Amino acid sequence: MASKKNKARNAREASPRKFKKKTSVLVTDKVEYIDYKDVDLLQRFMSDRAKIRNRRVAGNTLQQQREIANAVKIAREMALLPSAKRVASTRTGGRRGEGRGERGERGERPYRDDAANEATLADDATAEATTEATTEAATDATTDATTERDTDTTAVEA
Numbered sequence: 001m002a003s004k005k006n007k008a009r010n011a012r013e014a015s016p017r018k019f020k021k022k023t024s025v026l027v028t029d030k031v032e033y034i035d036y037k038d039v040d041l042l043q044r045f046m047s048d049r050a051k052i053r054n055r056r057v058a059g060n061t062l063q064q065q066r067e068i069a070n071a072v073k074i075a076r077e078m079a080l081l082p083s084a085k086r087v088a089s090t091r092t093g094g095r096r097g098e099g100r101g102e103r104g105e106r107g108e109r110p111y112r113d114d115a116a117n118e119a120t121l122a123d124d125a126t127a128e129a130t131t132e133a134t135t136e137a138a139t140d141a142t143t144d145a146t147t148e149r150d151t152d153t154t155a156v157e158a
Contacts, residue, residue: 026064
């Protein structure tokens, strides 16, 4: 009776899909030694968010991947490479964002009930009226001061 390992291997070999193994950049460029100071080479093995790409994506052998990982870590320590890049993009939602439909565009929480909503709107209206009254009083005071100064100047000239 065949062992489980042999069955799994035979199933993989029997699969109709044949794929070409990805060749490494190190092989195509004929790189013999991976230097931590060669930032351009190391960045080819990093994603846009400064993460080290895995073996499957980069097409490296196990030995090459270890050397690249160690070189990237040393270069990060020497501040030649960033340890992480900040990406300035808006979130598109995805699985986590599905339940956030009730929030507004900027992420405000909706009002809990109508009474709280009316109270908040009343507070906003009061604050706006107070601001307008303060602005008008300041404008009137400035206008009065200017008028008095002009009158004093006219009296001195006469």
